[in-house]
Amino acid sequence: MNRLILTIISFLVWSAGIAGAEQQPPEPRPPDQPPPDRRAPDQRAPDQRPPDQRPPGQRPPDQRPPDPMRESLFPPDLLMRNAEAIGLTDLQRESVMAEMRKAEGRFREFDPQIRKEMQAMLDLTKEERPDPEKVLAQLDKVLAAEREMKRTHMALMIAIKSILTPAQQAQLQELRPKPPAPPAPDAPQGVPPGSIKEKMDRVQAGLKEWKDAGRDPVPVDQILREFDPFIKERKFAEAEAVLDRALEALRKDEKK
Numbered sequence: 373m374n375r376l377i378l379t380i381i382s383f384l385v386w387s388a389g390i391a392g393a394e395q396q397p398p399e400p401r402p403p404d405q406p407p408p409d410r411r412a413p414d415q416r417a418p419d420q421r422p423p424d425q426r427p428p429g430q431r432p433p434d435q436r437p438p439d440p441m442r443e444s445l446f447p448p449d450l451l452m453r454n455a456e457a458i459g460l461t462d463l464q465r466e467s468v469m470a471e472m473r474k475a476e477g478r479f480r481e482f483d484p485q486i487r488k489e490m491q492a493m494l495d496l497t498k499e500e501r502p503d504p505e506k507v508l509a510q511l512d513k514v515l516a517a518e519r520e521m522k523r524t525h526m527a528l529m530i531a532i533k534s535i536l537t538p539a540q541q542a543q544l545q546e547l548r549p550k551p552p553a554p555p556a557p558d559a560p561q562g563v564p565p566g567s568i569k570e571k572m573d574r575v576q577a578g579l580k581e582w583k584d585a586g587r588d589p590v591p592v593d594q595i596l597r598e599f600d601p602f603i604k605e606r607k608f609a610e611a612e613a614v615l616d617r618a619l620e621a622l623r624k625d626e627k628k
Contacts, residue, residue, distance in 0.1 A: 444533075445526075445530065445532075446529060446536075446541075446548075447529060448529075448532060458547070459543075468532055468535055471535075472528065475524055475527070478521075482521045486517045486521070489513045489514045489517055492510050493510040493511055493513075564603065564608050565608060565612070567612060568608060568615065571612065571615040575592070575618045575622070578622040579593075582622075592618050592621050595614060595621060602614065
C-alpha cells in the first residue's frame with residue numbers, strides 16, 4: 373500500500389511540474405533584438421555564446437516556486453515516518469490507516485484508467501496527420517482522470533490533518549524537512565554565498581592560533597578535506613556544513 377501511495381505522490385509531483393512549465397509564457401523579445409541563435413553553443417562563434425549568468429532575481433530553469441500547500445497539509449509518508457515523535461495514538465493511527473485504505477481503493481481505479489486514456493492519446497498523435505479535435509478531446513479525458521486523482525489525494529491530506537490535534541500539527545510542521553534557502557535575488561549564479569567566505573576566514577584564523585600555540589591541526593584539516601570537492605561541484609550548502617563542523621571542532625578544543 374505504501375508503495376502505491378508513494379507512486380501516486382510522485383505522479384502528482386510530475387504532473388504539477390508539467391502544468392507549471394505549460395503556464396510559463398515565452399519572454400517577449402524587443403523589436404530591435406535579433407532572433408535567438410538556434411545552433412548548439414559549441415557551434416557558435418566565441419563572441420556569440422551566451423554568458424553563464426541570468427538577470428538579477430531570475431530563477432534558474434530547474435528551480436520551482438515554493439508550494440503554498442506545504443505549510444498547510446501533511447502527506448501520509450511524513451506522518452507515518454514521525455508517528456512516534458508526535459505521539460500518534462492507536463485510535464488516530466487506525467483512523468489514518470482507514471483513510472489511506474479508502475484512498476488506495478480510488479488510486480487503484482485511477483491507475484488503469486489514466487494508462488488507457490494516455491495510450492489512446494499517444495495512438496492519436498502517432499497518426500501521419502493527427503486530428504486536432506480528436507487529440508484535444510482525448511487530452512481532456514486524461515486531464516479529467518488526473519484531476520480526480522489529485523482530488524482524492526487532497527481529500528486524503530485534509531482528512532489526515534483533521535485527525536491530528538493542533539499540538540501534533542505544530543510538531544509535524546517542525547519535523548518537516550526544511551527546503552533549501554533560495555539564493556539572494558542579486559547573487560550571481562554559481563558564486564558561493566558570502567557566509568562561506570566569512571566562515572572560511574574564521575576557520576583559517578582558528579587554525580593559525582592552533583599552530584602558534586603548538587597544537588596539532590590534523591583533526592580540523594581532515595574535516596576540511598571534504599570542502600574542496602563540494603565547492604567544485606557547486607554544492608555550497610554541503611560546503612558550508614563542512615565549515616560549520618570545522619568551527620565546532622575548534623570551539624570544542626577551546627573548551628578543554
